[in-house]
Amino acid sequence: MKQTNAIVIVGGGLAGLTAAIHLTKARLDVVLIEKNEYPKHKVCGEYISNEVIPYFNWLGIDILKYKPTIIDKLQFSTANGSLINCQLPLGGFGISRYLLDAILYKKAIANGCKIIQDTVESCTFLENEFTITTSKNTVFKSEIVLGAFGKRANIDVNLNRDFIQKKSNWLAVKAHYSGDFHDDLVGLHNFNGGYCGVSKVENNSINICYLADYKTFKKYKNIQDYQDKNIMLNPHLKKIFLNSTLLFEKPLTISQISFEKKKIVDNHILMIGDTAGLIHPLCGNGMAMAIHSAKIASELIIYFYKSNTTSRSILEKEYEKSWNTNFKKRLKMGRFLATILQKQKLANVLLRILIVFPFLLPKIIKSTHGKPILIQK
Template sequence: MQPVREVIIIGGGLAGLTSAIHLSKAGLHVTVIEKHSYPRHKVCGEYISNEVLPYLQWLGADPAELSPALIERVCISTVSGKKVETRLPLGGVGISRYALDAFLMGKAVNNGVNLLQDTVINISFVNEQFAIETVANGTLFAAHVIGAYGKRAALDQQLNRDFISRKSPWLAVKAHYQGPFPDGLVALHNFRGGYCGVSKIEDNIINICYLASYETFKNYKNIDDHRREVLYENPYLKEIFSNSEPLFERPLTISQISFSEKEKVDRHILMTGDTAGLIHPLCGNGMAMAISSAQLAAQQILQGQPRAILEKEYTRQWNQQFAKRMKAGSLLSSIFTHPWLSGMSMRTVVAMPALLPFIIRQTHGKPLTV
């Protein structure tokens, strides 16, 4: 029979690897199960707020080692071409998931984390112990399990999570480009039925990632037609795409992106990152939230409290740290994707520029303490 491991983390992305580094740094034996190999591109805005920088440095995983693009300003535009720009309250960095995930994986393995490339097909909890069924490694046992496997997975169906039965009207598209784009800027450009984030990452590469409603997208044969007929209505997006060369053979896409409420602890699994809840990409803060939630999960496990108290406290702290941000993100997305509301809001922000940093702060947190 397999030995009982202290912690198994399902998913080796930002949240999973961050938790693994934190827990292994504290001396726990940690196993990460990730179905894909490293490095790998992912659909992501690839911007990290500096709010998590002190924590990453404490972990020994300073992203400065990867020479990221420094980002200090943000601009927002409407379909009609109205635009406003301001400084980001904390600033951040642009770094690809291709580089960052592989970097964190290396730090985790150097800490003694056991990394398994495998697929989890079911999880059960009996007599205060988890049984994790995998394709290649049979059934593994653990005292604690952290869920960090992303936005939507077959495992969510197996666990019968509530959100999985609700259809989502969103899909996302991402690719890297080479071309002219200002240093230090993250741009959020509205288009009919969605919005697009543009910023630089390492090596002067431009990351373009956008969220589009299926209702708008389904009227076109493919991504190229949708981009030309819909995204190009915004003059800034037309200029960016027209003057940039794609570096991917084809864009990456994901569909059925759900912003529905998710349980933070489900079947006694501590859910982190997008597995616990997905903030609208308009807020540009999903990566920092994933890292922050990983810290919360690791800290609660290290407290060594009874499971019922651990789960209650993790949920409380998650809601305390993120619930208001999630609501603010949902509200901003509703406004930004509504033509009349976005136009009126932009006129208000142009007339009162100090409003934009205030709005940004509603979706970001303070620097993490360790």
């Protein structure tokens, strides 16, 4: 068995915390570095496919006891309001990142993970060892580093990652509202320049989160103006916004969201969650993918330390292979669907096809979702 100092996880979102729980369950030493305090609201669709439930149970997380909303129906509309409904093949649940991250954080701490609030400034690899330096001038040495620092971070610049050199035209906006919306429904509604997801989370709150093309957005004065004069041209979104009351002081925003392909292993760091690849929110499966990627990486790392025959090179190749097997086709389908939905004429054609052949919509949904995440024996 290989000897190890602590595994370092950079970033404490869904993927980072899940990996921390999994690795500490295997009695490995883990240090997780996260710049934010817990709990904290984040820009996120906050719908998770039921595929994660078996894995959560294995980790010792009974997610249903926290009373998330149970969701099994999808409502889809084009920008002009044409509508179609269907059952979600696997179903899912709605839970806020504020609550879910807090649950995972407490579980990671209980498992013995050391969580440090700090910002990683640099991560270098030399002679089979990483040196991680933080903004507080703390230095960590580690044989294994997991990158879980999200959609876009300063460390991406430090690592000179390819996608960070390209400007992205997407921004996302999210807020919670009170109002009347079905508990068992997730709505996906298009508008000129983007699409909006609507579903309930715990405590009867409605999560409204949309992705917008910056070229469209910049024509308006502010978020409220954009919503009033553009998003609400979709009659379904108009009804939702007019009958909902904002619960946040103001909506949360994040810009420069990139859906470009990313390296799964970069500078010998195993990337997980959004750091490895971001699926378009319209697919409603980013949270489950982040959790699943943490499981894949954790299992391979555990085997790396328990086996005397597994090298770093094999670890990296196996992780990249497994990641691509599970997610490459889903990401490709997400990009394809986003391209169609950005073009109103194509979106209307797609809807007419789905109305004539309604069995196709569940098939499309399945192509962006996985099967229940089971533990290897």
